[in-house]
Amino acid sequence: MENFQVMWDHVKDIYEKILFHPFIAELREGSLSEDRFRFYILQDYLYLKSFGRAVLNVANKCEYEWMIKLIKHVEASLSEERQLHIFYIANWKVEPEEWDMSPTNLAYTNFLLAETQLSPLPQALAAIMPCYVIYMKVGEELSRDGSPNPVYQRWINNYSATSYRESVEQVINLMNSLRVDDFGRVLRNFRIASVYEYLFWDSSYRMERFPFPVK
Numbered sequence: 001m002e003n004f005q006v007m008w009d010h011v012k013d014i015y016e017k018i019l020f021h022p023f024i025a026e027l028r029e030g031s032l033s034e035d036r037f038r039f040y041i042l043q044d045y046l047y048l049k050s051f052g053r054a055v056l057n058v059a060n061k062c063e064y065e066w067m068i069k070l071i072k073h074v075e076a077s078l079s080e081e082r083q084l085h086i087f088y089i090a091n092w093k094v095e096p097e098e099w100d101m102s103p104t105n106l107a108y109t110n111f112l113l114a115e116t117q118l119s120p121l122p123q124a125l126a127a128i129m130p131c132y133v134i135y136m137k138v139g140e141e142l143s144r145d146g147s148p149n150p151v152y153q154r155w156i157n158n159y160s161a162t163s164y165r166e167s168v169e170q171v172i173n174l175m176n177s178l179r180v181d182d183f184g185r186v187l188r189n190f191r192i193a194s195v196y197e198y199l200f201w202d203s204s205y206r207m208e209r210f211p212f213p214v215k
Contacts, residue, residue: 002176003186007126008133010187011194015134018198019141023205027156028142030149037152038092040204043105045085045096047200050109051131057116058124066174073167084158088151100214104203108196115189122180126189129171134197135159136168 018024023040026032052074059070089096101109115127139159147153158164180186 004172007190014194023201039207041088054112054116061121102208104199123185126186130193132168
C-alpha cells in the first residue's frame, strides 16, 4: 500500500469529525455567522505566512525537481489564497495585522515550523500535508451541493478548483515516492497536524482568544 493511503486511513476519524463540525455544517447551509467566518479568515491570513515558510523548509530538504515544485506552491498560495483573503478583508475594512493569532493558530504554526525545520523530509512533509489534503477533500465535499450564501460559495470554489487538486496530488506523489525509515513518526506528524486542522475550525467557531493581552 502506498505511503499516503496508510496515512489517510490513520486520520479518517478526524476527517469525519471535521465534516460534521458546526463551522463546516453551517458554512454548507449558509447559516454560519459572519463574525465566525471573519474570525476564521483573519486567522487563516495570519496562518498562511507561517505555512509558506514551513513549505519552504520542506522544499529545502528536497531534490531540485521537487524543490522547484514546492516553491511554486508557496508562490501560488501567497497569491491565490492571499487574494481570497484580501477580497474578504477589503469588504470588512479590517486590518489583519492588528489581530493576534489565536492560541490554536500559534500552537499549530509553531508545530509546523519546528517539524519542517528539524525533522527529516518524510516527517516534515507529513506535517504540512493535512493542510493540503483536508482542504481539498472538504472543498470537494461541499462543492457537491454548494452553499446558498455566495460569500461561502466563493470559499468552496477556491478549494474545489482543479488547480488546487493538482497541487495536492503533487504533494501526495512526493510522499509516495519517498523511502520512509520511521513511518511511525510520519503517521504521528500527519495525525497531529490533522487534529490541528480540526482545532483551527473549532477555535474559529468559538472565536478563541488568549484570556490575557499578549502584546
